[in-house]
Amino acid sequence: MDTSNITTNQYNAKDFKSDQYVRWCPGCGDYAVLSTLQKVMAEIGVPPHQTAIISGIGCSSRLSYYMSSYGFHTIHGRGAAVATGVKVANPDLSVWQITGDGDCLAIGGNHFIHSVRRNVDLNVLLFNNQIYGLTKGQYSPTTKKGFITKSSPFGTVERPFRPAELTFGARGTFFARLLDVDLKTAQLCMLAAAKHKGTSVVECLVNCVIFNDGAHGWIAEKESRADRIIVLEDGQPMIFGKDRDKGLVLDGFNLKVVTIGENGISESNILVHDASCQDTTIHMKLAMMEGPDMPIAMGVIRNVEEETYDEAVEAQIAEVQAKSKIKTFDDLIATCEQWEM
């Protein structure tokens, strides 16, 4: 929704908390996303009653019960379709879709790619813990190949999806990535998602302490994290590292990590992040970076402006109505070929 006209910050995080007891496992990464979301909503300033939280089924989808806004905990995989209906029916609402890697990418894969393709103005928080938690530990579409779970006792033989690839393949206009334990980046991502008009996909890397503990462990440890992730900022050179001495440059068609001050590299050689670039090539390369050779890209990777589906639907109706002589139902009846009997 258009948040540009909201200037006063009259809400705080508490205003977005419901009276329900939060029932995730102790230590679950979902708690951090929930509290960040409540903070971000207060900061955006859209009142709770103008906010709709639509979720599917799974651990993450319980989130709608924990918000004081209007919420709808729907059925497995269909959250994107329900959210599309909500937003098209009432574009004034700020609509958030809460989903997980199973809900969004397995049973709901079709709805996900099509809501992204249409560019419905939704903020999608995709909780990715690479496992089915609520059904107690089966592999998901994002589980790493070879991983042993209850439904893959000898290791999965499936190749995983990467949410960013799917999003770009579906012509997505916004993609960001956050990590449950990095609250600052999480807040930054959600804020940008809320401000972006269109489908904003935020991949939330969350830890499932019970069934997939440490799935994101390589970047979870605070001491080493700064060397293992890069938090992208639009218009800023892509620099990272504890000492802010590492950067990304193009090497042929690929990205490469370089050290500033070595081999004649200075800050001016480092690539500048352009999140609003229509072409997805660099965004894709950034999103696909993997350790240990490359840092994991966090923050807003892509943020492009395009007309939203809900706007287009409204605009077309307004255009037809402005031209049409048929204003009322009785006018419509009068258009019938008719005769007296």
Place this chain on the structure above:
Amino acid sequence: MDNTKKTELDNVVVRFSGDSGDGMQLTGTLFSNLSAILGNEISTFPDFPSEIRAPQGTLGGVSGFQVHLGSSKIYTPGDDPDVLVVMNPAALKVNAKAIKKGGIIIFDSDTFNKSGFEKAGFTTENPFEELAISETIQLIPAALSSLTQSSLEGFGFDNKTVLRSKNMFALGLICWLFNRPIDQAIHFLTTKFGKKPTILQANVKVLTDGFNYGNNLHLSISTYLVEKSHDTPKGKYTSISGNKATAWGLIAAAKKAGLELFLGSYPITPATDIMHELANRKDMGVKVVQAEDEIAGIASAIGASFAGDLAATSTSGPGLALKSESIGLAVMAELPLVIIDVMRSGPSTGMPTKTEQTDLLQALYGRNGESPVVVMAANTPDDCFKQAFMAGKIALEYMTPVILLSDAFIGNGTSLWKLPTLAELPEINPNYVKSDMTDYKVTSRDENTKVRYWSIPGIEGFGHRNGGLEKDYVTGAISTDHQNHQLMVDTREQKVNNVSQIIPELKVEGNKDADLLVIGWGGTHGHLMSAVNSVNKNGRKIALAHFNYINPLPKNAVELIQQYKKVVVCELNSGQFASYLRSKVTGVEFLQYNKVQGQPFTVAELEECFNNLLN
């Protein structure tokens, strides 16, 4: 003027048949509309080819359009035609079995040649003898192709364009045969082709030449007179298809309730015309999402309903199967939703263009858990308007999904429709939250009707969490308490049963003191009514109880049925409504008459069945 006689008929059936490109639908529509203007009752039904683009002149490419005219109330597009117009031998072959004894066949003799016979699979040069109908029918050969060519000489059209007008020659001939002045047909053509003056001129020329050709035939054949109907209530009428009437019924309901209309749908035969019509009604502010699949169609509609629209989804049997889980969500979330199932032949893909009533039990029971919904059905093309309106009203006033069953027969067929005004339609009052309510919960409801109060996002102080998990009756929070679940199950069922308070009582048509009660539902009304009337005319005592409302049943239904000694349930399935009635009505032996052939009943077969039961 000549030896042509005029025969007066109470009703007559005309079937136009040819290649998909021969314009049979337009010819038939023009003929039925101008008959209606002259005061006849009309009912029509299109018959689509079985293949998408079959080669010209072959059996698979034959499409047809049947018109039934009457000088008294008529209920169906008719069983077998009195007059058959065929544009090629294939059309003759497809329809030969249907033509009535003593009927007339008008055929384009230009296409009745060796190549035409071969394409249609005739082995001799005399198809009428080959079909063994040459003794029982009257033939009017007319060289439609070459007559049209000479009619349009000097217009400068290429041959293909010229031949496209031969349907107008046929229409002219039919107008002559039925003593119809052609002025009205010319008026219709003017409306249709007004922006293309040359095409208009050409069509009018061919139409007039066709009419005059008939006049000058000096055939010893009788032309027909079908007098004005005096059974039709006075008023302004149009001809409308069931699918269009359904779309307009939804629009009317939304307007009456003061809400925006939302349709989430996915293309499926034979329901797609509902989506087409609503997508075209942006002037009425209708929002249509053509979804990525059937599930997203209904799921988006549920979202729109949650957000405060009158929301609907349109589909056919396979799509209803895909929507089952989502319907369960709408039951659990107690949201208003209209689900339209234009039934077709199944199971699986079945025969997509053919009609059946085989989705009844799916509509009633095809979900997990105790999941009651309102199930209703439309009787005729024009009745689709009324029932779609009522489906919207019930959904909004009772916060429940409503499944409206239509079918391929009434969805594609047309009938006369008395034009309504918005003002004369019943009021619709959704069960909104009231601003003075305190401590609103998602499960807050009117304790009399059991209807949940509707709080629409955007209203301050009424935020809530809805969903598919069981809720506590009082607090609305998630609950797995066993007693609470029983209470919620009972409450949802009671709410749906309470709909019987606002639906009309079941009426008996025909002879109320009958020895045989015929029971039907939905799109078979026309055939059942015609057969019942006919059997009554022959001195037997027979009545019809036809259902629009199936769940809940009308309040008086059980007692009414129990009054009759002999009861037969007629439906286009293997006995679904009969088995449902057995579970609701005690002490009655329900006989069955069933047909599952992808075709409507014929009046003749029903009469035979009823007469046998009355013997």
